[in-house]
Amino acid sequence: MSVRDLIPWSRNNGHQVPSVFRDADRDPVLSLHREMNRLFDDVFRGFGSGLPSFGGASALGGGWPSVEISDGEKEIKVTAEVPGLEEKDIEVLLDDGVLTLKGEKRSETEDKDRQFSERFYGRFERRIPLGTEVKEDKVDARFRNGVLTVTLPKSEKAQSHVRRISIRN
Missing domain, CATH: 2.60.40.790 (Immunoglobulin-like)
Known part of the structure; x- marks a missing residue:
């Protein structure tokens, strides 16, 4: 095994091109899971000080300052x-x-x-x-x-x- 085999490149037309997507990005289930987590995080960020964000800030303001x-x-x-x-x-x-x-x-x-x-x-x-x-x-x-x-x-x-x-x- 050479060092070249460890680099995350894909081979297209004889040229080495960096792979734009990670394996997790290609999997629609993992992508949906990640997006749902982000949505729930955004919603709950706006609730009162009972949650770890310490904020009374809205989801739009995000906990500023x-x-x-x-x-x-x-x-x-x-x-x-x-x-x-x-x-x-x-x-x-x-x-x-x-x-x-x-x-x-x-x-x-x-x-x-x-x-x-x-x-x-x-x-x-x-x-x-x-x-x-x-x-x-x-x-x-x-x-x-x-x-x-x-x-x-x-x-x-x-x-x-x-x-x-x-x-x-």
Whole structure:
């Protein structure tokens, strides 16, 4: 066996042409299965915070803005990418253990000038359940270069509930 046999090429008219389709793409059952999974994912992405997307976002908005959540020993840090917005366009709320990021992204041009756009415009709201007590009076929000960072210090009670459990053989 040569290395040439390992390369996924098909032979047409004596020339080697890359194969455009994988075997899974040619199978109509696998293709239907993949498409059904994509459709269900798109539908369920728009439901409330009970699902893993953490979003109250619609299926059209897709969970915008994208967030990153880190849970440390002493604080929870939520970072949201909101390019094209300014501080005044975003509102940060904390109510009953749920952090809410909301605002509006406005278009710079009128619709009549636009031929095609993949950009998202309009109102957004992202609700993030924290799952732990935080010191509400010490919450800090900073905005820099289109990135919003919210730092939520955990209460002493929440910090004391964390306990390392040893693993036995």
